Each structure stands twice: as C-alpha cells, then as structure tokens.
C-alpha cells in the first residue's frame with residue numbers, strides 16, 4: 001500500500017470512529033473521551049433527577065430517567081457528552097415515603113460542586129444542568145449564582161425550556177384530566193412514551209393525588225411543609241389517563257430546545273468571557289470604572 005492510501009484509510013477510520021462516538025460518558029473509552037471533548041465543543045450535560053416516590057404507579061427514578069431521555073434525544077441532534085445517572089438533590093419533603101434518598105444539604109451541594117469541578121479539571125468548558133425534579137427548582141438557580149463566588153475554569157448553565165404555545169395547545173387537546181403537579185397525567189405520559197415497562201397506569205387511582213389543602217387560609221407565608229400539607233401521598237394529579245403522545249410532545253420539545261442551546265454554546269463564548277472579566281474585576285473592585 002502506498003503511503004497516500006494508508007493515510008486515506010487512516011483518515012477514514014478516524015472519521016468513522018468520531019462519528020460513532022458514544023454520547024454517554026460512562027460508555028466512552030479514555031481515548032474516545034479525548035475525541036468527545038473536541039466533538040462536543042467541551043460541553044457536558046448533567047441530567048439531574050432524584051430517587052423518590054412517584055405516586056403509586058411510577059418508578060422511584062422517574063425524574064432521573066426522564067431527564068436523561070431529554071438529554072439523549074437532544075444530543076442525537078447536536079453532539080454533547082451526557083454525564084452518568086445523577087440523583088442527588090433536594091427531596092426532604094418526601095422523607096416520609098418509602099424509597100426516598102434524601103442526602104444532607106452539605107453532601108448534595110458538595111456532590112454537585114465537585115462533579116462540576118471534576119468535569120472542569122477534565123477539560124469541559126460548559127456544563128449544562130438539565131433538571132428533571134421540581135424539588136430542585138430553587139436549589140439549581142442558587143447553585144448557578146454561587147459559581148460567581150470564586151473563579152471557575154468552566155461555566156454552569158441551567159437549561160430552561162420555553163413554553164411552545166402550539167405544543168401546549170396540542171397537549172391540552174389530548175389531556176383527559178385537569179389537575180397535576182407530580183406523577184400526574186403529563187409526567188406519567190412522559191415515562192410511558194419511552195419506558196412503558198415501568199408504568200402501571202391501572203394503579204394510578206390506588207391513592208389520592210388530590211390537594212388536601214391542610215394549610216388553607218394561611219396565606220402570604222412560605223414554609224417547607226407546604227407540599228406535605230397539600231399532597232401527603234407525594235402524588236399530585238391523576239396518572240391513570242396517561243398518553244404516550246403527550247409524553248413525546250413534552251420530551252421532544254424540551255430535547256429540541258436543549259439541542260438549540262448546545263448548538264449555540266458551541267460557537268458563543270460570551271458567558272465564559274464575561275465570567276473571566278467579572279472574576280478579574282472582582283479581585284480589585286476599586287479599579288472598576290465608576
């Protein structure tokens with residue numbers, strides 16, 4: 001074989017190799033990890049779930065399984081690396097229910113910070129958090145805010161899906177129930193669309209998902225017990241009428257928007273540039289132009 005042919009063969013092999021790169025971090029070999037860093041634009045997605053009760057009819061890992069599905073559908077459109085299954089978050093309100101894994105606030109925090117630090121040390125520049133769990137809705141924006149406390153080599157971006165009115169309308173037309181909030185018609189539909197083997201719709205009415213309103217009339221004050229007061233079964237809505245079409249509409253819309261975010265972040269460096277400028281200025285605030 002001439003040297004030229006060998007070179008062409010090697011190049012083809014390398015291209016095919018890159019095209020076949022796994023998207024899930026745990027499935028990459030170390031040499032493939034180096035290639036994935038390049039192909040992903042140094043972007044890693046951490047789908048964040050939790051292990052908690054999901055009504056009487058859905059698996060404990062529902063949020064983790066669905067958040068991973070959104071990420072996997074997104075990276076099929078725009079390559080990025082997806083972090084291994086992650087289930088450390090805020091879930092104290094379900095500690096009275098079997099199977100809840102409620103780690104201490106310190107551990108939850110350290111786990112996420114050190115995970116980001118380790119991804120940064122390994123070369124990732126941009127870390128996208130994809131939240132699948134409502135109990136993290138205050139935690140994760142606060143976590144992002146605290147990344148300004150001291151310099152980081154990476155940026156943390158929390159994915160936030162936008163409402164698509166056309167999709168919302170279609171879902172409204174398909175929906176059979178009007179209540180919801182947890183393990184409800186929409187959430188049950190999501191997991192039903194890709195893991196029907198884990199869904200037990202016929203058990204959806206074994207427990208009540210109705211609002212018990214046990215703090216009714218006590219307005220204008222926030223308390224951590226609010227959710228337990230309303231939904232002691234850790235179930236809000238009715239999952240027995242789930243429909244995989246609804247699930248696919250939700251998951252595909254989120255995946256499309258996440259893929260758009262990944263695509264934008266591959267060429268747009270403004271977050272990291274502004275962070276660097278901010279870190280420099282925050283070292284010497286007296287020198288900041290007034």
Ligand SMILES: [Zn+2]
Nearest residue numbers: 062063183187
């Ligand atoms: Zn859930």
